[in-house]
Structure formats: C-alpha cells, structure tokens
Amino acid sequence: MKEYIVTIVGGASSYTPGIVRSLMNRRERLPLKKLVLQDVDSEKLELMVNYLSILFQDEEYDAQVHWTTDREESFRGADFIFTQIRTGGLEMREMDEKISLEHGLVGQETCGPGGFAFAMRTIREMVEITRDAQRIAPEAWIINYSNPLPILAEAVRREVPHSRSLFICDMPIVQELAMAATLDYKHRDLTFEYFGLNHFGWYTSIKNSEGEELLPKLREILLSGEEMKMVDFGHLDQSWITTFNNIREGVKAFPEYIPLTYIQYYYFPERIVKKYNPDYTRANEVMDGRRKRIYEECKKVVSAGTTQGIEHTLDAHGDFIVDQAVAVAHNTGERFMVNVVNNGTFPNLDDDMVIETFGRIDAHGARASKKFEVPPFYRAFIYSQNTYEKLTVDACMEGSYNKALQALTLNPTIPSVDKAREILDALIEVNGDYFPVLK
Numbered sequence: 001m002k003e004y005i006v007t008i009v010g011g012a013s014s015y016t017p018g019i020v021r022s023l024m025n026r027r028e029r030l031p032l033k034k035l036v037l038q039d040v041d042s043e044k045l046e047l048m049v050n051y052l053s054i055l056f057q058d059e060e061y062d063a064q065v066h067w068t069t070d071r072e073e074s075f076r077g078a079d080f081i082f083t084q085i086r087t088g089g090l091e092m093r094e095m096d097e098k099i100s101l102e103h104g105l106v107g108q109e110t111c112g113p114g115g116f117a118f119a120m121r122t123i124r125e126m127v128e129i130t131r132d133a134q135r136i137a138p139e140a141w142i143i144n145y146s147n148p149l150p151i152l153a154e155a156v157r158r159e160v161p162h163s164r165s166l167f168i169c170d171m172p173i174v175q176e177l178a179m180a181a182t183l184d185y186k187h188r189d190l191t192f193e194y195f196g197l198n199h200f201g202w203y204t205s206i207k208n209s210e211g212e213e214l215l216p217k218l219r220e221i222l223l224s225g226e227e228m229k230m231v232d233f234g235h236l237d238q239s240w241i242t243t244f245n246n247i248r249e250g251v252k253a254f255p256e257y258i259p260l261t262y263i264q265y266y267y268f269p270e271r272i273v274k275k276y277n278p279d280y281t282r283a284n285e286v287m288d289g290r291r292k293r294i295y296e297e298c299k300k301v302v303s304a305g306t307t308q309g310i311e312h313t314l315d316a317h318g319d320f321i322v323d324q325a326v327a328v329a330h331n332t333g334e335r336f337m338v339n340v341v342n343n344g345t346f347p348n349l350d351d352d353m354v355i356e357t358f359g360r361i362d363a364h365g366a367r368a369s370k371k372f373e374v375p376p377f378y379r380a381f382i383y384s385q386n387t388y389e390k391l392t393v394d395a396c397m398e399g400s401y402n403k404a405l406q407a408l409t410l411n412p413t414i415p416s417v418d419k420a421r422e423i424l425d426a427l428i429e430v431n432g433d434y435f436p437v438l439k
C-alpha cells in the first residue's frame with residue numbers, strides 16, 4: 001500500500017499530539033512514511049519532535065519524523081498538508097478578546113471584532129501557504145483547521161483558484177456527539193442535517209436509523225432545563241460546558257432549529273459581554289490549561305525517555321482531520337460536514353458564498369449533498385454575516401479602511417457605525433504590523 005507524507009504547518013501547536021495519535025490509530029488506512037512538522041517556533045518544534053520520536057518508538061510506529069521552519073522544504077513530496085496556524089499566537093487572541101470586552105463588545109476568538117482581528121492577521125499568510133503548496137506540492141491536499149475558517153476559505157477561493165483545499169471545523173462533530181448523548185443514542189446511529197456558514201448555522205433534523213425525527217425530542221429535553229450530556233474527552237473546561245448549555249437559550253428564542261453553539265454570540269451579544277470577565281478570558285484559560293498541560297506532558301516524556309505512566313490527551317479533533325485525509329486517500333465519498341462554495345446547494349443564497357453543510361469527501365475533495373431553501377430570517381442573518389466575511393477579505397487584500405469599517409458595521413455583534421469605528425481604531429493600534437496598512 002502507498003505510504004504517505006504528511007506535513008503539519010503550525011506543527012508545534014498543542015493540537016499536534018492528538019492529531020498524531022489519530023494518525024497512529026489509523027495506520028492501517030493511512031500508513032505514514034514521514035511526518036514533517038513545520039512552524040515558526042523552532043524551540044517548540046524541537047520539543048514536539050523529541051516527544052513524538054519517543055512516542056513512535058514506544059508504540060512501534062514505523063514512520064520518520066522531521067521538523068523544519070522552512071515551509072518550502074516541508075512541502076516537498078507531501079501528500080497531505082494539515083494547516084493550523086495562529087498568527088500572533090494566543091497572546092494576540094488575548095488582546096482581541098480583552099479589547100473587545102473593554103469596548104462593550106463580544107470578546108471571542110472567531111466571532112465579532114476578535115474574529116475580524118484574527119482574520120486581518122491571518123488572511124495573507126494563509127493565501128501564501130496555499131500558493132506555496134500549489135507550486136511545491138501540486139498533488140497535495142491541504143486540510144485546514146486555521147481560523148477564522150470561513151474568512152480564510154473565502155480568501156483562498158478568490159486568490160488561489162483550483163487549490164486542493166478542504167476547510168474543516170471540529171465544532172459540529174463535538175456538538176453532535178453531545179446531542180447524541182443527550183438523546184441517549186450513539187452518534188453513528190444518527191443522521192444530522194445542517195445549514196449555514198462555519199461557526200454560524202443551525203441543525204434542521206436529527207434522525208435515527210429507523211428514520212424517526214428526534215429534533216422535537218431534543219428541543220423538549222433542552223427546554224425542560226435538563227443539562228446537555230457533554231462527551232468529555234478528559235478536559236472540557238467550564239466555559240465550554242456553559243457554551244453548550246446556552247444552546248437552550250437559542251432554542252428558547254427560535255425553537256424550529258437547534259443552533260450551533262457559536263450562535264450565542266450573535267443572538268445574545270449583550271448577555272455574553274455582561275457575563276465574560278475582561279481580565280481573564282478564554283485565551284487565559286487555554287494558556288493556563290490546554291497549552292500548559294500538553295507541553296508539560298511532552299517535557300515529562302522527553303525527560304523520562306518514555307511515554308509509560310504519562311497521561312495522553314485524546315479528542316475528536318485529531319480523528320476528524322485524519323478521517324478526512326483517509327476519505328481523500330481512499331476516495332470513500334464518506335459523509336462529513338463540509339465548507340464548500342454554495343453553487344446552488346442553498347438555491348436562495350449567492351452561488352459564490354462559502355457555506356457549511358453536510359456533504360461527501362473523496363479523491364476530488366468535498367461537495368455538498370442536499371439542497372435546502374433557507375427561510376427568510378436565517379437567509380437575512382446569513383447574508384449579513386457572509387457580507388461581513390467578504391468585506392473583511394476585501395479590506396485585507398485592498399488595504400481599505402472603508403471596507404474594514406463596513407465589515408465591522410455589518411457584523412451582527414456590533415450595534416453601530418460609531419462602535420465599529422471605535423473598535424477598528426483600537427484593533428489597528430494594538431495590532432501594529434500584524435495588520436495590513438488600512439487607508
């Protein structure tokens with residue numbers, strides 16, 4: 001069987017050990033010749049590779065592992081390029097979240113002004129990565145996790161036509177696992193339907209294998225005040241548990257569908273701002289939690305020279321990306337949530353909109369499977385969010401202050417032009433050279 005070369009851009013991320021464990025667990029389907037970790041942080045890369053070398057040895061996993069800061073070198077010969085970059089790091093995420101909250105706005109990684117700033121820092125980098133991949137490894141598939149996903153997907157769609165890119169998000173699968181557990185079903189026995197954009201959508205149907213519609217039952221459970229049954233991979237922080245339980249608030253507002261967790265930021269921005277602590281945000285929780293825990297785990301293994309007796313982190317995140325690589329490699333046509341260009345899937349939305357819905361993945365990439373006519377309220381809501389996303393790409397690529405201001409004014413978490421201008425000026429100041437010059 002063919003042996004694959006997988007490159008991870010942002011290879012020093014704390015998500016890497018989980019992804020590599022998923023690769024190891026799927027060694028029969030995706031045998032690895034070489035794993036290449038590429039990153040801008042050589043110190044963390046070295047730690048990660050030292051850790052993985054010991055893990056491979058302990059698990060008798062026969063693949064080479066290599067690290068480099070040189071993107072060109074890392075792409076040579078690659079079959080798959082997984083991308084998970086965060087320009088500015090968690091430190092800039094912290095700034096985004098805190099500045100937004102200081103201005104009375106949602107302070108979040110991918111939604112509202114935080115997502116806008118993250119996009120302005122990352123768009124050009126993601127476009128360059130995709131161009132380089134197309135030039136150096138034209139046969140390789142890029143499977144991208146980097147956020148803000150829909151904005152990066154829009155930028156790549158425009159700037160790098162015909163790139164072999166998949167844009168993926170683990171939120172829906174994690175929410176589906178929780179919804180299945182709450183309904184007392186196994187995830188694999190349910191079929192979900194969903195429409196929207198990434199981090200901005202709604203479930204319209206949840207059926208069991210007999211074809212029984214279970215959405216009304218889930219609605220009833222949520223409205224009765226019962227807690228969502230979280231599928232805990234070992235380290236689910238309280239803030240995520242609260243976010244999952246807020247799905248109920250969305251259902252209370254508009255009971256016809258089950259909103260994705262992230263809808264809380266758009267339905268209830270004032271509630272979120274009131275509840276969030278501007279001095280200790282999610283970025284702090286991640287820095288003190290997942291980031292610290294994973295690198296400590298790596299250091300322990302490296303100093304002990306063995307993985308024995310050291311706790312390992314497992315989550316759906318790693319499986320989700322590797323399963324999609326398997327679907328491409330084996331041309332399976334398996335069903336996944338996909339981010340694709342609309343092209344008539346939602347007939348009453350623009351054809352060129354990047355949408356999120358269920359579809360199939362095979363050797364030719366991702367395609368949506370079912371048409372859905374979007375009801376008027378959701379259609380208008382999606383248009384404002386999608387136009388914000390498109391204007392953010394315009395603003396970044398054209399260096400346009402006016403487009404940036406229009407983008408933020410349309411963002412459903414921002415109430416006025418005055419607020420949009422106030423937060424835009426604050427973000428420009430704090431981001432310095434991370435942002436393009438906006439004239």
Ligand SMILES: NC(=O)c1ccc[n+]([C@@H]2O[C@H](COP(=O)([O-])OP(=O)(O)OC[C@H]3O[C@@H](n4cnc5c(N)ncnc54)[C@H](O)[C@@H]3O)[C@@H](O)[C@H]2O)c1
Pocket residue numbers: 009010011012013014015038039040041044084085086087088089090125144145146147148149168169170171291317
């Ligand atoms: N799509 C999803 O559902 C999903 C899920 C989880 C994480 N993410 C995204 O994955 C990314 C990584 O998250 P994280 O929490 O691990 O962040 P992180 O900052 O801890 O790790 C990102 C890594 O990328 C490196 N990096 C930054 N810019 C780079 C570049 N230009 N080239 C190569 N490496 C670069 C950093 O040095 C760092 O090691 C973020 O964009 C995050 O939002 C997405």
Ligand SMILES: O=P(O)(O)OC[C@H]1O[C@H](O[C@H]2[C@H](O)[C@@H](O)[C@@H](O)O[C@@H]2CO)[C@H](O)[C@@H](O)[C@@H]1O
Pocket residue numbers: 109147169170171172174175240282286315317
């Ligand atoms: O706040 P974070 O950094 O923990 O997570 C941000 C990401 O949240 C979603 O993903 C997962 C996350 O990757 C996983 O580790 C776990 O914590 O559950 C989250 C919810 O499913 C989201 O899909 C990503 O786009 C975010 O970057």
Ligand SMILES: [Mn+2]
Pocket residue numbers: 149168169170171199
């Ligand atoms: Mn996501």
